[in-house]
Each structure stands twice: as structure tokens, then as C-alpha cells.
Amino acid sequence: FTEWGIYGRDYQVSDIPADQLTHINYAFADLTASGECAVYDSWAALDLDGGTYAQLRELRTVHPHLKVLISVGGWTLSTYFSDVASTAWGRTAMVESCVDFMLTHGFDGIDIDWEYPVGGGLTTGTEADTENYTLLMAEFRAALDELGEGHLLTIASPAGPTTIGYLDLPGLSESLDFFNVMAYDMHGGWETTTNFHAPMYPSSTSPSPDEASLNVDAVIQTYLDAGVPSDKIVMGLPFYGRAWSGVPATDLGLYQSSTGLPMGTWESGIYDYWDILEMVADPVWIGSVHEETMVPWLYNPTEQIFISYDDEESFGHKLDYVDDHALGGVMFWELSGDTRDHDLVDLLHSRLSGSR
Numbered sequence: 001f002t003e004w005g006i007y008g009r010d011y012q013v014s015d016i017p018a019d020q021l022t023h024i025n026y027a028f029a030d031l032t033a034s035g036e037c038a039v040y041d042s043w044a045a046l047d048l049d050g051g052t053y054a055q056l057r058e059l060r061t062v063h064p065h066l067k068v069l070i071s072v073g074g075w076t077l078s079t080y081f082s083d084v085a086s087t088a089w090g091r092t093a094m095v096e097s098c099v100d101f102m103l104t105h106g107f108d109g110i111d112i113d114w115e116y117p118v119g120g121g122l123t124t125g126t127e128a129d130t131e132n133y134t135l136l137m138a139e140f141r142a143a144l145d146e147l148g149e150g151h152l153l154t155i156a157s158p159a160g161p162t163t164i165g166y167l168d169l170p171g172l173s174e175s176l177d178f179f180n181v182m183a184y185d186m187h188g189g190w191e192t193t194t195n196f197h198a199p200m201y202p203s204s205t206s207p208s209p210d211e212a213s214l215n216v217d218a219v220i221q222t223y224l225d226a227g228v229p230s231d232k233i234v235m236g237l238p239f240y241g242r243a244w245s246g247v248p249a250t251d252l253g254l255y256q257s258s259t260g261l262p263m264g265t266w267e268s269g270i271y272d273y274w275d276i277l278e279m280v281a282d283p284v285w286i287g288s289v290h291e292e293t294m295v296p297w298l299y300n301p302t303e304q305i306f307i308s309y310d311d312e313e314s315f316g317h318k319l320d321y322v323d324d325h326a327l328g329g330v331m332f333w334e335l336s337g338d339t340r341d342h343d344l345v346d347l348l349h350s351r352l353s354g355s356r
Contacts, residue, residue, distance in 0.1 A: 001013070001016065001027065001334070001335055002335075002336065003026065003041050003052065004041070005334070005335070005336040012055075013055035013056055013059055014055070015335075015340075016059065017345050018059050018062070018066050019063060020349035022066070023067045023152075023331070024056065024066065024067070024068045024069070025069050025070075025111050025331070026052070026053075026056065026069065029073075029098075029101065030077050031073055031077060031078075031080050032080060033080045033083065034084075035084040035091075035097060036093070036097045037094070037100075037101040038101075040077065053105045056068050060108075068107055068108050069109040069110060069111040069154065070109075070110060070111065071111040072110065073113040073114050074113045074156075075121065075122065078113070078121050079122070081117070081125070081129075082125030082132075085129065085133060086129075091132070091135060091136045091139050095140050096143070098110055098140070099144065099147075103147075108151060110153055111154045112136075112140075112154075113155070113156040115156070115158075116158055116163045117130060117133045117166050117167065118130060119163075119166065120162060120163040120166070130166055131168065133168070133172065134175075137153065137155070137172055138171075138175050141175035141176075154176055154180055155176060155180065157179040158181075159181060159182050159184065159214075159219045160186070164219070169223060169226035169227070170226060170228070173227065177232070179223065179228065179232055179233055180236060181220065181223065181233060181235055183198060183219050183235055184197055185238075185242070186199065186214040187242065188242045188269065189243075189244065192244075192257055193208075193255060193258070194247055194254060194256050194257075194308070195207075195255065196290065196295050196297070196308045197238065197241070197242040197308045198216060198295060199214070199215045199216065199290075200217060200293055200295060200314065201216075201292055202214075202215045203292045203293050205255065215293065216321070220327070230326045230327055230328070231327070233327045234327065234328045234331050235318060235321070235330045236333065237331070237332040237333075238309070238333060238337075239272065239337030240270050240271060240309070240337045241307045242270060242307070243269050243271055243305055243306060244258035244260070244269070244306050245260045245261055245303070247259075247305065247306040254290070256306070271307060272336070273309065273310075273339065273344060274340070276298065279298055280311075284300055284302055285300050294314055294317045295308070312344065315347060315348070316347070316351075318330070319347075319352065322352070329352055330348055332345075
């Protein structure tokens with residue numbers, strides 16, 4: 001659940017299909033330079049209609065099975081992780097502040113979204129981040145265990161081979177309840193060649209030099225090969241697509257050069273799933289499914305726009321994979337991207353609710 005979703009997207013806590021979910025991660029709380037876990041948008045979180053924090057507490061009383069975690073950081077709020085985690089004092093300050101934040105606002109656990117230790121994010125860290133992250137999570141685990149109430153500790157973990165390589169997966173696994181693996185954004189508008197942003201398997205014709213590692217199967221296998229228990233691996237699914245513009249019609253735009261990014265639903269180059277469904281229904285758009293990667297794409301020859309996305313069929317393949325490999329389940333980014341009838345959430349719930 002994104003804090004900013006209550007504004008232009010008009011996705012409120014009251015819209016959440018809580019009976020079909022097991023966990024909600026609230027994105028995001030901020031991390032200050034002093035290691036303080038802080039409210040990011042106080043108007044949304046605490047003031048508007050009582051605040052989303054209070055609304056989530058009320059939602060949980062109606063649905064007591066539901067666990068609500070506060071996610072700390074994210075792509076734009078990870079600036080101070082490296083500095084804070086670099087000293088024993090900083091780690092302790094962060095743990096004490098975030099645990100107090102969790103208790104004060106009634107969350108069930110803490111989800112750390114450091115993007116990314118060492119490198120790969122907006123802020124570059126140091127090689128010491130690898131060890132410091134493990135130490136930080138161990139201190140969080142100890143503090144939460146002292147509460148004696150089963151509070152959860154999770155992280156948003158990367159899919160890129162380089163960023164995964166910066167993590168001590170066995171060490172982190174000892175402290176975490178599960179890894180939310182962000183198995184998407186493997187390609188996107190930072191590149192000028194169109195590609196799939198969440199392919200299930202590699203493509204034999206992709207021009208990407210990292211094709212063998214930039215696919216969901218390779219990502220999950222990396223975690224398994226590192227010794228992470230399968231039930232601690234939660235596969236991330238995208239409720240959005242990534243797009244390019246100025247794409248020639250060859251092969252319906254697949255693996256072609258681009259000149260820029262289309263407007264998108266809310267930001268350049270990104271379309272929500274509900275928005276993509278409207279395009280699918282428009283005959284101007286041509287849809288296709290890639291047999292090897294097992295994901296669909298759309299191409300508009302008039303506007304020369306290419307969109308890589310997932311739909312119910314491709315999610316079905318990924319759910320089969322979750323079952324076949326006994327993974328802990330799935331998570332997704334993010335609720336407001338689904339249809340108003342929550343078609344995707346309904347699919348995930350119907351497939352997974354019997355065993356999880």
C-alpha cells in the first residue's frame with residue numbers, strides 16, 4: 001500500500017481487499033541521517049480522515065489474520081542507510097527508533113527496503129555495507145524477539161545479479177522471516193532497447209548480455225543456491241508494465257531501439273495494469289505472448305509504443321513456479337495498479353489461499 005496512492009490514484013485503505021491478503025507493507029517510512037525512523041507524509045499517515053496508519057489498525061481489527069508491516073526506505077528514501085549502518089551506534093539507534101515507531105503506530109513488523117547496499121541505487125554505499133546489513137538485521141531480529149510477540153522482520157531484496165551479489169544471503173536468512181524478492185524491473189526506460197521487465201525464463205533471441213541472469217527463474221535459483229530456505233523466498237510480481245516510445249514495428253517492437261518514454265499512467269514509461277487492460281481491448285494495440293519468457297507484450301504501430309507487462313496468464317505460470325519450488329508465496333507492487341475489482345489479487349488469492 002503506497003502512502004501517495006490516496007491522492008491522484010484515489011486508492012484508499014477502505015479499498016484494500018484485506019480478506020484476500022496475508023500481509024500489507026506500508027510504503028514508506030523515512031530514515032533520517034541520525035538513524036531515526038520517521039513519518040514521511042504526516043498529512044496522509046496521521047491527519048487525513050484520521051490518517052492511514054489508524055485506518056490500517058482498524059482494518060486489522062476487522063481482519064485479525066492480517067499482518068501490517070512498515071516498510072522503511074525505498075528507492076528515493078535510502079540515502080542514509082549506508083552511513084547509519086556503518087557503526088554500531090548507528091545500527092542501535094536505527095533499531096531502537098524503528099522498533100519504537102512500529103509499536104507507537106501499531107504495526108506488526110518491519111520491512112527494510114534498502115536500495116541498495118554497496119551500489120545500484122540513487123546513493124552509492126561502500127563494500128562494508130554487505131557485512132553491516134547483516135549486522136543490522138541481526139540486531140533488529142534480537143530486538144523484535146525480545147518483545148516476545150512474534151513481530152516480523154523482512155526485506156525488499158533485489159533481482160539484479162550485481163545487487164544480489166552485494167548481499168550476504170545466508171547471513172541475512174538467519175534473521176529474516178522472509179525475503180520479498182523484487183523480481184521485476186529487469187529492463188526498463190533506462191535502456192534504449194525494448195525488452196521484458198519481468199520474464200519468467202531467458203530468451204534465446206534477446207540482445208541483452210545479461211539475459212541468462214535477468215529472468216525470474218535465474219533470480220529465484222540464485223537465492224535457493226545460496227541456501228535460503230524456499231519458504232523464506234517470496235516472489236515479487238508487478239502490477240504494472242514498462243514501456244518505450246519511438247519503437248519501430250519490426251517484430252511488433254520487441255528488442256527494437258527506442259527514442260524515449262511514453263507518458264504512462266502516472267509517470268513516464270510506466271502503465272498500471274488496469275490501464276493496460278483498456279489498451280488490450282482497443283484494436284489499435286496488437287498483443288502477443290513470448291513463448292520462451294512466458295510473458296506478454298503490447299505494441300501500438302500508430303503511436304510506436306511497446307509495453308512489457310504481466311497478465312493473469314503469465315501470473316499463472318509464475319504461481320505454478322511458486323508451487324513447484326515450494327516458495328513462501330508472492331508479493332506485488334502495488335495495490336492501486338490492479339483493477340477496481342482486484343482481478344489480479346483475486347487470482348493470487350484463489351491459487352495460494354489453500355496452502356498458505
